[in-house]
Amino acid sequence: MAAQKEEYGAKDLAVLEGLDAVRKRPGMYIGTTDSQGLMHCLWEIIDNAVDEALAGFCTRIVVTLHTDGSITVADNGRGIPVDKEPKTGLSGVEVVLTKLHAGAKFGNSSYNAVGGLHGVGSSVVNALSSRLDVEVDRNGKTYRMEFRQGHPGVYTDADPSHPSPASPFKKTRKRSPTELREVGTVGANVTGTRIRYWADPEIFNSTAKFSYEQLIDRVRQTSFLVPGLSITVVDENIPETGDESIDDLRETDETPLVQDRSAQASDRTPDQDSGNESKDVERPAEESIPESATVTEPAGHARVEEFCHTGGVVDYVDFLSKGEPVCGIWHISGEGTYEEETQVVGPGGDLHAQMVERTCGVDIALRWTNNYDTTIRSFVNVVETPGGGMHVDGFLNAVTRQVRKTVEANARRLKVNLKDAGTKIERDDVTTGLVAVVTVRIAEPQFQGQTKDVLGTAQVKPIVTRLTDKQFGEMITGSKRGYKEPSSRVLEKIVGEMHARIQARRTKEVTRRKNALESASMPSKLSDCQPGNDDIAELFIVEGDSALGTAKAARNSGFQALLPIRGKILNVQKASVSQMLANKECGAIIQVVGAGSGATFDITQSRYNKVIMMTDADVDGAHIRILLLTLFYRYMRPLIEAGHVYAAVPPLHRIALTGKRKGEYIYTYSDDELASKVAQLRRDRIGFDEDIQRYKGLGEMDADQLADTTMDPRTRMLRRIRMEDAAQAADIFDLLMGGEVPPRKKFIVDNADDFDRSNIDA
Incomplete structure (x- = not known):
C-alpha cells in the first residue's frame, strides 16, 4: 500500500x-x-x-x-x-x-x-x-x-x-x-x-x-x-545583627562593609614577583552607587559580603594554594600582537572582511606546593574557561619545555640518569602540586559555544608560549635574581614526582598477584592471604610485631592479609615525595596495596577490597591511625573516596560473668559504656568478676578474643572512613598535620572545651 x-x-x-x-x-x-x-x-x-x-x-x-x-x-x-x-x-x-x-x-x-x-x-x-x-x-x-x-x-x-x-x-x-x-x-x-x-x-x-x-x-x-x-x-533572605545597614552601601564607599581577607598575601618570599596585596580601598563618595541602587530595603540588617583585591592573579594563586608552598608566587606578564581577519561593520551598516591588528595581554601567576593535586584556573577577559584552550596549552607547553631543559642541564646535581630512556620529565610531573592562574585579555575571542568553556583563538597560543618561555625560563634556571634557591626546590620536587611515577609503574608491574614468584617480591613481613579472593580480600595494617602473632592466629588466611608497622610512621603531610618513598613503612604500604601512589594511583589495581587499620585502643593508637590516614589521603585518596579504608574497633574492657553465666564475656569500647554496662549488670543482679580486664594493647588478647571482637566479619565492628567534602578534608589535614604550628595550636585551644574523645574516629 x-x-x-x-x-x-x-x-x-x-x-x-x-x-x-x-x-x-x-x-x-x-x-x-x-x-x-x-x-x-x-x-x-x-x-x-x-x-x-x-x-x-x-x-x-x-x-x-x-x-x-x-x-x-x-x-x-x-x-x-x-x-x-x-x-x-x-x-x-x-x-x-x-x-x-x-x-x-x-x-x-x-x-x-x-x-x-x-x-x-x-x-x-x-x-x-x-x-x-x-x-x-x-x-x-x-x-x-x-x-x-x-x-x-x-x-x-x-x-x-x-x-x-x-x-x-x-x-x-x-x-x-x-x-x-x-x-x-x-x-x-x-x-x-x-x-x-x-x-x-x-x-x-x-x-x-x-x-x-x-x-x-x-x-x-x-x-x-x-x-x-x-x-x-547583599542577601536580604538572611538577616544579621550589627550596626551597619544597607544605607551604608548608598551613602559612602569610604569603608567597605565586609572585606574579603581570605586571600590576602602571606609573607612574600624573594622569588615572588609582585608587591601587590589585598587591602581596603578608599574612594570618594561620588563614586558610590546612588541611592536608587538598592530597589528595596529589608527590615533589619541583611547579610552583606564585600570583596575587593588589588593584587590580581598573584593574590588569587595565594588564595587557591593549599598545603606547604615549595616556592613563592611567580608572576608572568606582558603582551603581544597578532593579525586576524574579522567582519567589520561599514559606514552603511554592511559587514565586510578586514584584517585588524589585535593586542593580547597576558597575566599569569603560579607556584608549587607539596600537594599532588593540580589547580589551574584559566580566564579570558575574566570569563572562566574550565576546558582551557589555547592560552593554557601555550603556558603548559612552555613550562614543560623549560623544566625539561633545566633538568637536563642539571642532571648530575638532580641525580637524573639521562642515559635511561624511561627517565624523562612528563607534563604530569610538572603539574603535580602546581597552582596557576592563566589570564589573557583580547578583543573578540573565539569560544566554543555561548557557555565559553574553551578558548579557540589560535593566535593567542604562540604569544603566551613566547612570554612564558622567556620569563619562566629565567625563573626556573635561577638566572633571575632571587630565584636560585626556590627554583632548586621546584626542580627537586618535579624530579621527585618523576621518580615516584616511575616507581609506581614498576610497583604495579611487580605486585600483580598472578603467581607465587610475584608474591615473593612483596615485603617479607607481609602475611598475605590466599590468591583468588580479590573481591573480598582484606589488608590489616597491624600496630607492632607483638600484635602480629595474635592476629596471625586470629585471622582467616583465605582472605585476610596482615602487614605490621613499627609504631608511628612518617607524617607525610610535612614530608616531600622523595622522603615518603624512602620511608620503609610508607613504601611497604604502597607496594602491598599495589595500585601506585599520587597522581598515578589506579584504584582498579588495588589488591584488596578493604584496608583496615588495626591499632591499640589508646591515644598512641589514635595517632598512628591519623598518620596512616594522612598517607592514604595524600597518596592513595581514591581508596578513601570509594569507601575502602576502615578503622578496626578493638574493645577496651572485658567483663567476665560469674554464676550460671560463667564463661561468658561482655566487651565494652569506652569508659562510659563500661560504667553503663556495670550498672545494668548490678541492676539485673547478674554476677561478674569485679576485677575487670583493661586491654592496654592488641597483644594482650588471645586469638579467639581478637577474632571475635575485631577480625571476624560476623562479630566485629568497623568504622568506615568517609570524605564527603574533599576541600574541607584538605584544609583539616593541612591544619592538623601540616608544618604550620600556630594555626594548629589556635585550633586546639579554641576547640578544647568541645573535644569529645569518643569522637576521634567518628
Whole structure:
C-alpha cells in the first residue's frame, strides 16, 4: 500500500519573532534550564557590569538577593545608552534588552576586552524572566523601563516598593513609542545601571535552585581578576545583627562593609614577583552607587559580603594554594600582537572582511606546593574557561619545555640518569602540586559555544608560549635574581614526582598477584592471604610485631592479609615525595596495596577490597591511625573516596560473668559504656568478676578474643572512613598535620572545651 502523500508548503513554516525563539529553545542560549542555566543568567548580567569595569568606567558593583526571589545587579558604570538607535528608532535600553546580537561589543570603540561578546546576554535573561526592570542614570536623570517575558510595557504595582511579576501589565504595542521614561534626577556626574529580574518558572524546571555559594565564589574570583573593583553581595533572605545597614552601601564607599581577607598575601618570599596585596580601598563618595541602587530595603540588617583585591592573579594563586608552598608566587606578564581577519561593520551598516591588528595581554601567576593535586584556573577577559584552550596549552607547553631543559642541564646535581630512556620529565610531573592562574585579555575571542568553556583563538597560543618561555625560563634556571634557591626546590620536587611515577609503574608491574614468584617480591613481613579472593580480600595494617602473632592466629588466611608497622610512621603531610618513598613503612604500604601512589594511583589495581587499620585502643593508637590516614589521603585518596579504608574497633574492657553465666564475656569500647554496662549488670543482679580486664594493647588478647571482637566479619565492628567534602578534608589535614604550628595550636585551644574523645574516629 502506497504511503499517503502529505502536503508541505510555506504555511507549515513557523516564524518566531524577537525573543520568542529564546523562550522556545532556551538550551541553545544558556545550556540547560536547571540550576546551571539559572546561575548562567545571573553571570550574564554581572559580566556586563564587569565589562564596564574592564573598560575603566566602573568601580563598584552591588548584587542584591531579594526575599521574593528576584535579583538586582547595580553598577556605577556609564549606564546603558538612552538615546535612539538610528537603525531601529528604539532607545538604546530597548535595543540591548530585546534584540539578539545587538550591543556596543561588536564594534571596537567602546569595549576592547570583555566577557560578553555574543550580544545575547541581557536580551536572553530578559526573555527568560517573568519580569525585568531596568533603571539607568545618565545626563542627570534616572530612566526606567519594564518588561514581561521580554516584551516592553508598564507594570502597575500596588506597592511600588515591592514590585511583582503578578502586577497588572500593559504591553507596548508594535510600532508604538518606546516605554523608556524619566522617573527622577541624579547628580550630573552620577551614572550607572540597575537591572532587577525574576526568573520565569515557566522556563526553569522544578529542580533549578539558586546557589549562594556559587555566587560568592564567582564574585570573589572576579574581584581577583579585576584589581580594585569592589563587588558587594547583599542577601536580604538572611538577616544579621550589627550596626551597619544597607544605607551604608548608598551613602559612602569610604569603608567597605565586609572585606574579603581570605586571600590576602602571606609573607612574600624573594622569588615572588609582585608587591601587590589585598587591602581596603578608599574612594570618594561620588563614586558610590546612588541611592536608587538598592530597589528595596529589608527590615533589619541583611547579610552583606564585600570583596575587593588589588593584587590580581598573584593574590588569587595565594588564595587557591593549599598545603606547604615549595616556592613563592611567580608572576608572568606582558603582551603581544597578532593579525586576524574579522567582519567589520561599514559606514552603511554592511559587514565586510578586514584584517585588524589585535593586542593580547597576558597575566599569569603560579607556584608549587607539596600537594599532588593540580589547580589551574584559566580566564579570558575574566570569563572562566574550565576546558582551557589555547592560552593554557601555550603556558603548559612552555613550562614543560623549560623544566625539561633545566633538568637536563642539571642532571648530575638532580641525580637524573639521562642515559635511561624511561627517565624523562612528563607534563604530569610538572603539574603535580602546581597552582596557576592563566589570564589573557583580547578583543573578540573565539569560544566554543555561548557557555565559553574553551578558548579557540589560535593566535593567542604562540604569544603566551613566547612570554612564558622567556620569563619562566629565567625563573626556573635561577638566572633571575632571587630565584636560585626556590627554583632548586621546584626542580627537586618535579624530579621527585618523576621518580615516584616511575616507581609506581614498576610497583604495579611487580605486585600483580598472578603467581607465587610475584608474591615473593612483596615485603617479607607481609602475611598475605590466599590468591583468588580479590573481591573480598582484606589488608590489616597491624600496630607492632607483638600484635602480629595474635592476629596471625586470629585471622582467616583465605582472605585476610596482615602487614605490621613499627609504631608511628612518617607524617607525610610535612614530608616531600622523595622522603615518603624512602620511608620503609610508607613504601611497604604502597607496594602491598599495589595500585601506585599520587597522581598515578589506579584504584582498579588495588589488591584488596578493604584496608583496615588495626591499632591499640589508646591515644598512641589514635595517632598512628591519623598518620596512616594522612598517607592514604595524600597518596592513595581514591581508596578513601570509594569507601575502602576502615578503622578496626578493638574493645577496651572485658567483663567476665560469674554464676550460671560463667564463661561468658561482655566487651565494652569506652569508659562510659563500661560504667553503663556495670550498672545494668548490678541492676539485673547478674554476677561478674569485679576485677575487670583493661586491654592496654592488641597483644594482650588471645586469638579467639581478637577474632571475635575485631577480625571476624560476623562479630566485629568497623568504622568506615568517609570524605564527603574533599576541600574541607584538605584544609583539616593541612591544619592538623601540616608544618604550620600556630594555626594548629589556635585550633586546639579554641576547640578544647568541645573535644569529645569518643569522637576521634567518628
